[in-house]
Amino acid sequence: SSQFDFADHSHRRYNPLTDSWVLVSPHRAKRPWLGQEESPSKPNAPEYDAACYLCPGNLRAFGDFNPSYSSTFIFTNDFPAVKAKQPEINSTDSPTSLKSRLLKTQSVEGQCFVICFSPKHNLTIPLMTFEALIKVVGAWTDLYRWLEKEAAMENKPYKYLQIFENKGTAMGCSNLHPHGQAWCLSTVPSEVEQEFRAFKKYLHQHSSHLMGDYITLELQERERIVLENETFLVVVPYWAVWPFETLVVSKPHLTSLVEFSDAQRKDLALIIKQLTVKYDNLFETSFPYSMGLHQAPLNANMKERANSWFHMHFYPPLLRSATVRKFLVGFELFGEPQRDLTAEQAAHRLRCLDSGVHYSQRSS
Amino acid sequence: SSQFDFADHSHRRYNPLTDSWVLVSPHRAKRPWLGQEESPSKPNAPEYDAACYLCPGNLRAFGDFNPSYSSTFIFTNDFPAVKAKQPEINSTDSPTSLKSRLLKTQSVEGQCFVICFSPKHNLTIPLMTFEALIKVVGAWTDLYRWLEKEAAMENKPYKYLQIFENKGTAMGCSNLHPHGQAWCLSTVPSEVEQEFRAFKKYLHQHSSHLMGDYITLELQERERIVLENETFLVVVPYWAVWPFETLVVSKPHLTSLVEFSDAQRKDLALIIKQLTVKYDNLFETSFPYSMGLHQAPLNANMKERANSWFHMHFYPPLLRSATVRKFLVGFELFGEPQRDLTAEQAAHRLRCLDSGVHYSQRSS
Ligand SMILES: O=P(O)(O)O[C@H]1O[C@H](CO)[C@@H](O)[C@H](O)[C@H]1O
Ligand SMILES: O=P(O)(O)O[C@H]1O[C@H](CO)[C@@H](O)[C@H](O)[C@H]1O
DSSP, X not given: OOSOOTTTSOEEEEETTTTEEEEXXXXXXXXXXXXXXXXXXXXXXXXXXXXXXXXXXXXXXXXXXXXXXXXXXXXXXXXXXXXXXXXXXXXXXXXXXXXXXXXXXXXXXXXXXXXXXXXXXXXXGGGSOHHHHHHHHHHHHHHHHHHHHHHHHSOOOOOEEEEEEEESXXXXXXXXXXXXXXXXXXXXXXXXXXXXXXXXXXXXXXXXXXXXXXXHHHXXXXXXXXEEOSSEEEEOOTTOOSTTOEEEEESSOOXXXXXXXXXXXXXXXXXXXXXXXXXXXXXXXXXXXXEEEEOOOTXXXXXXXXXXXXXXXXXXXXXXXXXXXXXXXXXXXXXXXXXSSOHHHHHHHHHHSOSSSOXXXXXX | OOSOOTTTSOEXXXXXXXXXXXXXXXXXXXXXXXXXXXXXXXXXXXXXXXXXXXXXXOBOTTSOBOOOOSSOEEEEOSSOSSOSOOOOOOXXXXXXXXXXXXXXXXXXOEEEEEEEOOSXXXXXXXXXOHHHHHHHHHHHHHHHHHHHHHHHHSOOOOOEEEEEEEESGGGTOSOOSSEEEEXXXXXXXXXXXXHHHHHHHHHHHHSSOHHHHHHHHHXXXXXXXXXXXXXXXXEOOTTOOSTTOEEEEESSOOOSGGGOOHHHHHHHHHHHHHHHHHHHHHHTSOOOEEEEEEOOOTTOOHHHHHHOOOEEEEEOOBOSSSSOBOOOOHHHHHTOOEESSOHHHHHHHHHHSOSSSOGGGOOO
């Protein structure tokens, strides 16, 4: 054929959030797979596991006991990646030396939290009730609000709160008890900083927010939409890297969780539930992913708020089935990310799936 | 303690090649691991496997038979990510539309090759002879030279050749027969482009090459050096992300494989062998990794050559043992890469290991 076909010809798509490209090779999905297979998570885990350090009442690494909590439970990570207080770096190198030029270092302080989503060991987000998920969104919101106060009142150097979840062993989750994490840091992490830089540049060039314009465009085109409600839109972004990657973005210009109304919190809880039910239904398995919230820095000023736009990324690794994932390795690491189906193909498949009934609860 | 200790306190290090940061949390290596365990590759595979589509004489996906090759063997990937010829993209969108602004696309043409390193199904680079590895370096060089000619003489739009290897199932390798890949593209991939941008900026600011200055610095400091010979230096770079990541870099300013003398090709083959023997000896397992070569674009002009510097990256996932890897997930994907030991600690461990005798071939 002499016409360019997005579903058949190789092309690159530009990611305006990270200023990088992804290589799309849609014809490649047919290749055979003899490599590693994932072991899907075992069903029939007990509701309470005496050996789990996240279950209510159980003992943790350094002798603390969890309370017998009944909805969510937040505690400080026993093995935090950053600590609340440490000495400053005192460099004695001359600022013009090769060393100061090439080996740049910053001290980082902060706090790492674990957030148990539910007391029940064997649940996952798609299997939790809507009411329970509203409490999870509430717990994230309270944590963000509390850290803003801590930073302001106690003069803590906290700049950013990164909330995320690693679900499933394929995404490095070290305990299947439903939980996420939140790392509060004295620096804005690279990936977030890059988005802010892109937003700023776009705002400057076009006098509008990149995310706002992108939502407008996706609502016109409609072919990458997976879900939507009054407050949120879920799309497979045009530049998606992971096979079934999605972007959950607020339609109104919300900048952080603490700005949400009750109704907006419910809309977020609902759309997360619907999206993760679709994910589980895709390959009829507990679908692994890493997901993260991107929002305004803590105690953001007016300018920083104007530049932020609440959204979440879901990065799920599975490509063809419950056991065959996409590996982002070789070419992806040294060249650029490469994907084997188009964003539109992925969106179409996700859109067609049931978002109400989980495959394990179908009355066949 | 009131002194900042790099081996105990959290800090960020700047990666000047990619203009991003990595979070170093050296105290975190002690945390328990209940997550996914890798299955180390089974030893005692046969030298010839009738079911392997890379073994000499065997049938491939679309009916081709491999020749009965005796050293290296290169063929066009049966499931290439890019094709040699395809239609141009004809966009009818107005250049000021939201669509042209936010959904940027480029067509990509090229060729993908598979490079069998050896006819023997059960070998890996560290187990191959020095002589056989010289032939691998020779095969890479010949391919690069041939593609430069193709591009020039046949007017092919080829810009860059990305040579890489995914070793082991943990790094997405789909067949354990020793092989790598080489993707030749009509565009310079993102990651490479980013390095070129950093080199250009540095050259402009300091009138010297970033890589040359970095080598000078590492040869002074010595604490991150793993191996060296006349032509090459291997370090765990200051900004390493993967636990035992290394950078292999030429000491003289070499820009691509085709510039190497015989002696330099041998030096590369030798240092690759020594490095991968160390890797295997670290946890006494066939050490998985992705490795890639970065060099000048194809048919580079004088300016592009001045800006390029031959180097290789090795990204191995294992962290604590043959079965426990580092997952670059949640925080790493939404925030920034995070590591659990310092580059200096990793370099020290690699430096102390035997680079001559593979653990499987020790007498006693
Ligand atoms: O081409 P292979 O070996 O089948 O596939 C492997 O390497 C490719 C290039 O890095 C990746 O895109 C694949 O995800 C990976 O499984
Ligand atoms: O903190 P966890 O769940 O033990 O660990 C997991 O998440 C962390 C944050 O993304 C990663 O650094 C680890 O590699 C991963 O295994």
